[in-house]
Structure formats: structure tokens, C-alpha cells
Amino acid sequence: MTGQGRAEIRALLAAHGLKPQRSLGQNFLADPNFVDRIVRIAAVGPGDHVVEVGAGTGTLTKALAATGAHVVAYEIDRGLMPLLEQVLAGTDVDLRGEDVTKVDLSAALGGGMWTMVANLPYNVGTPLVLDVLRHVPEITRLVVMVQKEVAERFVAGPGSRSYGVPSIVAALHSDTELASTVPPSVFYPMPEVDSAVIVMSRIGAPAGAERAIEIAGTAFQQRRKMLRRSLSAVVDDPTAVLAGVGIDPTARPEDLPPEAFLILAEAIA
Ligand code: SAM
Numbered sequence: 001m002t003g004q005g006r007a008e009i010r011a012l013l014a015a016h017g018l019k020p021q022r023s024l025g026q027n028f029l030a031d032p033n034f035v036d037r038i039v040r041i042a043a044v045g046p047g048d049h050v051v052e053v054g055a056g057t058g059t060l061t062k063a064l065a066a067t068g069a070h071v072v073a074y075e076i077d078r079g080l081m082p083l084l085e086q087v088l089a090g091t092d093v094d095l096r097g098e099d100v101t102k103v104d105l106s107a108a109l110g111g112g113m114w115t116m117v118a119n120l121p122y123n124v125g126t127p128l129v130l131d132v133l134r135h136v137p138e139i140t141r142l143v144v145m146v147q148k149e150v151a152e153r154f155v156a157g158p159g160s161r162s163y164g165v166p167s168i169v170a171a172l173h174s175d176t177e178l179a180s181t182v183p184p185s186v187f188y189p190m191p192e193v194d195s196a197v198i199v200m201s202r203i204g205a206p207a208g209a210e211r212a213i214e215i216a217g218t219a220f221q222q223r224r225k226m227l228r229r230s231l232s233a234v235v236d237d238p239t240a241v242l243a244g245v246g247i248d249p250t251a252r253p254e255d256l257p258p259e260a261f262l263i264l265a266e267a268i269a
Contacts, residue, residue: 002066003035004028004059006188012057016083020189024077025121028056029145030188035063041179041197042117042143044069051109051139053100053118053128056080058087064117065091072109074100101128105136114138119145122191126150126166133173133200134210142200143179151178151196158257164223168216171258172209174200211265212258219253219261226250235268 004012009028013019020026029035038060044050046068055061055073057080065071065088072094075084081097088095096108101124116132116139125146132139146154149162154170155178156162170176182195215234222230228249231238242249245267247260256264 002059002063003032004030004057005032006030009057009059009188012083012087016079018079018083021077025054025123026056026077027119027122027187027189027191029059029119029186031186032059034182034186035059037180038117038119038143038145038197039063039067041199042067042115044115044117049109049112049114051105051114051116053116053124054121055084055095056119058084060117060119061093061095062087062091065093069115070094072096074098074103076100100124105132106138109136109138112138113140115141115143117143122147122150126153129154129200130166130169133169133202134213137202140202142174143197144200145182145195145197147191148181148194148196151198154198154200158255160254163254164220165213165216168258168261169213170200172212172262173205174202176200206262208262208265208269211269212261215265215268216253216258216261219256223253226252227256241267 009030044067048069050064050069050071052061052064052071052073055075061071061073074096076099078097084095129142152162153164153166154176156167177199178196179199180197182197184190218234219227219230227242228239235241239249245263
């Protein structure tokens with residue numbers, strides 16, 4: 001096992017005069033078994049390219065590098081750099097002290113096929129995953145830990161309270177599965193909620209996926225409203241368009257499967 005335990009993380013932070021910063025979502029993985037579990041789920045090795053978001057104290061970073069994969073790791077907190085350089089000494093991890101939300105990942109990764117493996121900071125998780133699925137085709141697989149509630153949104157289907165735009169983006173761009181739930185006790189400090197690891201394997205998005213996502217975005221802004229009302233902002237006669245493609249105009253967005261948004265996008269175009 002290569003991961004850091006709670007005592008080691010505390011000692012590393014103290015030695016560098018640091019404390020976990022809540023505003024940056026710094027809940028460090030403090031259980032080597034879970035680090036191993038994520039690495040096993042990621043199933044990467046020599047010749048693979050891995051991008052990690054939020055290296056933290058480097059526990060997952062080091063374990064990923066130990067598989068022989070080439071690892072690029074982003075970390076926004078420049079205060080952690082000396083600690084990371086110490087932990088990652090002897091590895092060839094490409095450590096980048098940058099805010100990943102400000103990086104054009106497609107350009108920065110420079111081509112090839114990549115797996116994103118990360119224990120994502122809670123405030124970055126959903127928008128980052130959506131952005132990667134929609135705009136970073138180089139990342140062909142994501143193995144990411146997020147809040148359980150967020151994970152449920154990515155895997156939800158129509159009719160579920162968790163179903164919404166993230167579910168539709170995930171379904172149009174990937175096969176997504178919830179691989180493992182993770183209790184608060186494995187983190188330092190402990191978060192208030194459960195987490196989960198999801199695995200997203202990219203599929204070729206169907207034509208019209210972006211338009212379908214935009215329409216879903218408009219419809220879900222008024223989740224409780226019938227589609228004939230909520231779509232009036234994007235189409236002149238929503239009732240006729242909906243009826244024309246066999247969708248009940250009185251249905252609500254949460255009733256429509258992702259494919260129906262594709263059909264709707266084509267009809268509106
Ligand atoms: N990978 C480590 C682990 O599992 O222990 C740390 C995970 S911690 C949940 C999230 C990390 O992401 C923190 O170290 C935090 O500083 C970093 N982070 C937060 N926002 C970021 C951003 N926009 N870009 C890059 N890193 C970020």
C-alpha cells in the first residue's frame with residue numbers, strides 16, 4: 001500500500017506549517033485502502049496517461065505514479081507545492097500549480113488519450129466533469145470521487161428527483177456507473193456527507209448532443225413547468241413541435257429521457 005494515513009497527513013501538513021483549507025475543498029484521503037481501491041478501479045499502468053485534479057498531499061498522485069502511468073497533477077494551492085515536491089520526489093509526476101478551471105485542458109494535455117483520476121474538490125466537481133465531457137475529448141475515461149448526491153445526479157434516469165442536466169450530459173457523452181460509496185471517516189478532515197466514486201467511459205456523442213443539452217438546460221430552469229411553457233423561450237409554437245415528435249406537451253422535463261431531448265433538438269433545428 002502506498003497511500004498516506006491520517007497521522008502521516010497531519011504530520012506532513014504540520015511540518016510545512018499548513019492546515020486543510022475548507023474553501024478549497026481540502027478533505028484529504030486518509031485511508032491507504034481507499035487510495036488502493038481508486039487506483040484499482042482506475043486500472044491504469046505503464047503507457048497510460050493520467051490527469052489528476054487536486055493533488056493535495058500527494059497520496060493518490062504517488063499511488064498513480066507507482067502504477068507506471070504518466071501522471072500530470074494540478075493543484076491550485078501553491079502552499080502545498082513544497083510538501084508535494086517532497087512526497088513526489090523520485091517520481092516523474094508533472095506537477096502543475098494551477099487552477100484547473102482556468103486551464104484549457106485540451107490544449108494543456110496536448111493530445112493523446114487520458115484518464116482523469118481525482119478526489120475532486122466539492123466546489124469544482126460538477127462543472128468540471130460537465131466541461132470535460134462536453135469539451136475535452138482527449139479525456140476518454142473519468143474515475144472521480146464526488147459527493148454522493150452529485151454522483152447520484154450523474155447516474156440518475158428520468159422520473160428520479162436527482163435527474164437533470166448533469167444526468168443528460170453524462171448519458172449523451174458516456175457510460176456512467178457508480179463504482180463505490182465512500183464514508184466520511186476515510187477523509188481528513190471528515191466532510192459532513194458521503195462521497196462516491198463514479199466511472200465515466202466516453203462514448204461518441206450523438207449528433208445534436210450540444211443542442212439537446214442547451215434545450216435541456218432551458219427546460220430544467222423551470223423544472224416544475226410543463227414543456228409547452230418552459231420551451232416557449234426557444235421555440236415559437238412548443239405545443240406543435242412537441243406533439244409533432246410524439247412528446248406530450250404537458251410533460252415535464254424530468255419525464256423525458258436524454259434521447260427525447262435529442263429528438264427535440266433536431267425538430268427545433
Ligand atoms: N487528491 C488529494 C487526496 O485525495 O487526498 C486531495 C483531494 S482534496 C478533496 C481536493 C484538492 O483539490 C485540494 O488539494 C485542493 O487544494 C485542490 N483544488 C481545489 N480547487 C482546485 C482547482 N480549481 N484547481 C486545482 N486544484 C484544486
